[in-house]
Every structure is written in structure tokens, then in C-alpha cells.
Amino acid sequence: MGMSAPETSFALVDCDQFYVSCERLFNPHLCGKPVVVLSNNDGCAISRSPEAKALGVQMAAPWFLMQDLAKKHGIIALSSNYQLYASMSNKCMAVLREYSPRVEVYSIDESFLLLDGLSPLWPDMTTMGHDIRRKVQTWVGLPVGVGIGPTKTLAKLANHLAKKRPVYKGVCDLQSMAPDEAEQIYASLPAGEVWGVGYRITEQLGRMRIHTVQDLRNASQKSLRQQFGVRMERTLAELHGISCIPLEDVASARKQIVSSRAYGERVTALKEIEESVTMYAARTTERLRRQRSTCAAVHVFVETDRFRTDEPQYNNGRTVPLPEPTDDLRVITKAAMWGLKKVFRLGIKYKKAGLMLMELSEGGRHQGTLFDSGVSEMSSAPLMQALDAINQRFGKDTLRLASGLGQHRWTARFDMVSQRYTTNWNELPLAR
DNA sequence: TCTGGGGTCCTAGGACCC
DNA sequence: TCTGGGGTCCTAGGACCC
Numbered sequence: 001m002g003m004s005a006p007e008t009s010f011a012l013v014d015c016d017q018f019y020v021s022c023e024r025l026f027n028p029h030l031c032g033k034p035v036v037v038l039s040n041n042d043g044c045a046i047s048r049s050p051e052a053k054a055l056g057v058q059m060a061a062p063w064f065l066m067q068d069l070a071k072k073h074g075i076i077a078l079s080s081n082y083q084l085y086a087s088m089s090n091k092c093m094a095v096l097r098e099y100s101p102r103v104e105v106y107s108i109d110e111s112f113l114l115l116d117g118l119s120p121l122w123p124d125m126t127t128m129g130h131d132i133r134r135k136v137q138t139w140v141g142l143p144v145g146v147g148i149g150p151t152k153t154l155a156k157l158a159n160h161l162a163k164k165r166p167v168y169k170g171v172c173d174l175q176s177m178a179p180d181e182a183e184q185i186y187a188s189l190p191a192g193e194v195w196g197v198g199y200r201i202t203e204q205l206g207r208m209r210i211h212t213v214q215d216l217r218n219a220s221q222k223s224l225r226q227q228f229g230v231r232m233e234r235t236l237a238e239l240h241g242i243s244c245i246p247l248e249d250v251a252s253a254r255k256q257i258v259s260s261r262a263y264g265e266r267v268t269a270l271k272e273i274e275e276s277v278t279m280y281a282a283r284t285t286e287r288l289r290r291q292r293s294t295c296a297a298v299h300v301f302v303e304t305d306r307f308r309t310d311e312p313q314y315n316n317g318r319t320v321p322l323p324e325p326t327d328d329l330r331v332i333t334k335a336a337m338w339g340l341k342k343v344f345r346l347g348i349k350y351k352k353a354g355l356m357l358m359e360l361s362e363g364g365r366h367q368g369t370l371f372d373s374g375v376s377e378m379s380s381a382p383l384m385q386a387l388d389a390i391n392q393r394f395g396k397d398t399l400r401l402a403s404g405l406g407q408h409r410w411t412a413r414f415d416m417v418s419q420r421y422t423t424n425w426n427e428l429p430l431a432r
Numbered sequence: 433t434c435t436g437g438g439g440t441c442c443t444a445g446g447a448c449c450c
Numbered sequence: 451t452c453t454g455g456g457g458t459c460c461t462a463g464g465a466c467c468c
Contacts, residue, residue: 039454046454064452080454107450198448229460231448258456265451307453354455 008243009115009125009148009175010155013096013132016143016163018109019047022088023078025141034075038063041264042079091140099132104249112152114247129162129171148173152245153238156195157213161185186214186239196235201228213239253291253362259283260354266305267350270341273302277340280355281333288357294325296359298332300339305351316343325361332357 015021019037024030034051038044044060045052055073057066063077070077089108097103102114115125122128129146136144147159154174162172174182191213192202204227210216217239225233234244259280267273277300288295301317318339322331336355 041452041454043453060454062453067452110450196448200447229447231460254457256457260455262454305453 007150007175009119009150010152010243010247011100011113011115011125011129011132012106012147012152012155012159013111013113013136013144014147014159014163015092015109016145017047017049018089018142019080019085020049020052021142022085023081024049025088026084030076034073035078036063036075037078037080039080041262042077043262045077046080088140088142092136092142092144095136095139096132098135099128102247102249104247105251112155112247114249115148124173124176126171126173126176129173130169133170144170146171148175150175150241151238151243152247153195153235154241157189157193160189160193183214183217186217187212189213191216194235194239196231201232204228253293253360254287255360257284257287257295257357257360258354260301260352262352263350267353268346268348270344273340273344273350273353274337276353277336277355278333280353281336282329284355284357285327285329285332288360289327291362293360293362294327295322295332295357296325296361297321297357298335298339299356299358300336300343301354301356302340302343302350303352304349311349314345314348316345318342319358325359 020030020035023035023037030049032051033049034055034057035049036045036052036057037047039046039060042063044062045057045066046060048057048059052075055069055075057069057075063070066075069075085108092109093103093105093111096111096113100113100115100118102116104112104114106112115128118128119125122131125148129148132146133144136142145159145162147155147157147162148171149155149158158172158174162168162170165172174185177185189212190202191197191205191210192199194213194216197205197216205211205216208219210219216236219236221233221236224236237244261276261280263276281298297319299317299319301315304311304314306313320335320339322335326332340353
């Protein structure tokens with residue numbers, strides 16, 4: 001009798017075209033039509049409906065280049081609404097936590113679930129996968145795919161199969177397959193589909209005649225390690241079912257916090273850049289406090305338009321050490337303004353500016369007032385519209401949507417009986 | 433003429449992820 | 451005219467130390 005190794009198992013649950021799916025939930029007229037969600041300044045398409053993908057809209061495609069295509073096929077383009085997506089994401093994650101006590105929220109639309117010890121609860125894990133799909137669809141209204149495997153890398157790959165190959169109907173469990181069946185699938189997948197194998201490495205692998213996932217699995221561990229480093233070595237082990245990337249279900253504090261934005265129009269005046277950097281200081285400091293950290297250095301940077309290759313480029317940044325670790329907005333803003341003056345040059349057309357909080361440490365001293373500028377005066381109109389749409393769609397008595405705006409938590413409530421909105425503004429408990 | 437060996441810390445750059 | 455924003459980790463090389 002052979003002892004079977006205690007095998008660990010992961011699921012990756014990921015929402016299809018997350019941003020577009022959220023928008024469709026609030027506006028069902030968008031269903032079945034080509035839809036894209038755009039990035040800041042309506043720059044790039046960052047989420048595409050299947051219909052838009054079929055028309056050839058690529059991920060991160062510059063939207064101004066798609067105008068003809070959009071007009072011709074009636075592609076609907078929407079500006080992004082992150083507060084809404086974050087809210088929907090939380091709802092999804094709450095459903096997933098009913099399936100496993102160990103959930104790692106990997107991104108706004110993806111979670112890893114540790115499945116160890118759960119198999120007695122289900123006839124098989126594919127059944128569980130379909131149950132997850134059904135429940136998220138019913139309770140939250142969003143379509144998800146489920147991939148299952150003995151490592152996170154294989155669960156990711158399985159998730160890709162679940163979404164791309166109709167035969168799986170949205171759930172793919174690599175662990176339920178016979179080894180030769182799995183190998184056939186690996187031989188049909190390009191190596192670039194593997195988590196951690198990006199554009200550059202795919203190119204290099206191609207030159208080594210490594211084209212498919214199966215080719216990669218058959219490659220020599222030593223030579224991969226030598227050419228690509230320890231991360232690739234780990235990826236290889238994971239492809240062989242040896243789990244070496246653990247579940248991180250305790251969210252760790254950020255090591256750096258960035259806020260930056262490209263300007264809609266190019267900017268030449270210091271004053272305007274100062275205004276935006278003041279905003280970035282407030283945003284980053286809020287996040288800093290939310291995770292109860294302090295920072296010991298502030299990095300401010302400015303850039304010209306990198307796409308205007310016909311014009312001279314200027315990229316500069318300055319790291320300003322702080323006298324002591326702090327989360328005081330006044331100190332951080334002051335340091336940022338000082339650094340900005342050091343990198344600002346007259347006569348340059350700036351396209352982008354940003355701020356990074358560095359050398360973060362957890363705990364530490366929290367002091368001062370968090371907000372002294374007008375960041376909280378964001379428009380609540382889009383949120384109101386969204387709330388309206390949710391109510392129309394679900395017809396419930398009341399629905400609540402909370403959002404952090406500046407130093408306040410804003411909660412809107414819609415009462416279907418009285419047909420009235422009520423809003424609450426609460427002080428956000430950031431400082432201890 | 434000859435020009436060690438071992439260690440740490442820091443930074444820039446590269447690659448990846450969503 | 452118009453091209454996103456926010457992260458992580460690893461490595462190589464230089465400075466510096468004894």
C-alpha cells in the first residue's frame with residue numbers, strides 16, 4: 001500500500017470582464033452589446049465585453065484610435081467608476097468566504113480559495129465550482145469562472161481553461177483529470193498563459209523552442225533557473241504540482257503607496273502641479289493611515305508626454321527624507337511641495353505628476369489632522385445614479401452603498417416605499 | 433612587481449501582476 | 451488633439467567596511 005502525499009488544493013475564482021459586468025448589472029440595456037470601460041481621461045479600454053473583444057478591441061487599446069471602429073459597430077464606451085466596482089467586489093468576496101475559511105483576495109476581481117479539507121463536503125470539487133458560480137450569479141449578479149489545481153499557478157491555468165473552453169462550462173478542475181489528459185491540455189496551451197510568464201520571457205522561451213506549457217514543464221530546471229532566476233524555478237515547480245507559492249489570506253500592509261494621474265491637457269504652471277500633488281498627498285496619506293503605517297520618505301515625480309517622441313522629454317523625481325516617520329498630512333504635503341520645486345523646470349509641458357510614500361513601517365506615531373484640503377468635495381452624482389439603477393434592477397426596499405469620500409464615509413440609502421434618498425456622513429475612524 | 437576575501441547595504445533597472 | 455494607475459519581487463553592481 002502506497003501512502004498518498006497529503007495534497008493541497010487551490011481554487012481561483014475570477015469574474016468575467018469585471019468592470020463591464022458591473023456596469024451591465026446597473027444598466028441591463030448594455031447586455032448583448034459591445035461595451036468597453038475606459039481608464040482615466042477616457043484613455044484606454046481596460047474592460048471589454050465579449051462582443052467588443054470579437055470586434056477586435058484589444059486590452060489597454062488607446063480609445064482615440066478606436067473611434068472609427070466604435071462608430072461603425074456602435075460600441076458603447078463608459079468611464080470607470082471604481083467605487084462601484086469595489087463595492088461589487090466586496091459582495092463577491094463575501095460569498096466566496098462561505099465556501100472556504102481561507103480566502104486570499106488577489107485583486108479586485110480575483111480570489112484564491114484554499115480547498116484543503118473541504119472535499120468531504122462535496123461529491124467532487126467540480127460540483128463545488130458550479131455551486132460557487134450559481135451562488136455568485138444569483139446573489140451578486142456577476143458571472144465568475146472557477147479553476148482548481150494543486151498549486152496557485154495551476155489553479156490560474158485551470159481558470160483560464162474554464163473561461164476559454166466552453167466544454168468546461170466555467171469550471172475546470174485539473175486535479176480530477178488523468179495525468180495524460182492534463183498533459184494533452186498543457187501541450188495545447190502557449191507558455192505565455194502561465195502566471196509569471198510575461199511578454200519578455202515568452203519571447204526568450206520561444207527562442208529556446210519552448211512554446212507550450214508542456215514544453216515548459218519538460219524544460220530543465222537548472223537552465224531555467226540560470227537564465228530567468230528563482231521566480232521561474234518556482235513557476236516550474238508549481239507547474240509540476242509542487243506548491244511553493246502559499247496562500248496569503250492575511251492582507252499585508254503596503255510597502256509603498258502611490259498616487260499619480262496623467263493630465264487631460266498638458267500643464268506648464270507650477271501652481272497647477274502643486275494643486276494636483278496636494279491632492280495626491282491627501283489620497284496617499286489617507287491610505288497610509290487606513291493601514292496604520294507611517295512613512296519616512298516622500299517621492300515626488302513629474303513627466304512629459306512619453307508618446308510625443310517628437311518633443312524633448314523630461315522625467316524627474318525627488319525623494320525627500322522626513323525628519324521622523326510620520327502620517328501627518330501637513331508634513332507630507334510640505335515635503336512634497338519642497339521636492340516638487342526641486343524638480344520643476346520652467347517651459348516644460350508636463351503630462352503627468354505623482355507622489356509616492358516610501359519607507360513605510362507599521363505601527364508608529366500617528367499625529368496631526370488628516371485633511372486640510374478640499375479632497376472630500378467629490379461629486380456624489382455618479383454614485384447616486386448607480387444606486388438608482390441598482391434599486392430599479394432589484395426592486396428591494398432599501399439598498400445601501402458606502403463609500404469613502406475624503407475623511408468621511410458616505411452612505412446612501414434609498415427607500416422604495418417613500419421613494420426617497422437619505423444620506424449619512426460619518427467621520428472615518430482613521431487616527432487611533 | 434605584487435593588488436585578498438568576505439560581508440552588508442543601497443540603488444537602478446527589469447520583469448511580472450492586475 | 452487624443453495612449454491608465456498601482457503594486458511586488460529579484461538581480462547586478464557599486465560603495466563601503468574589516
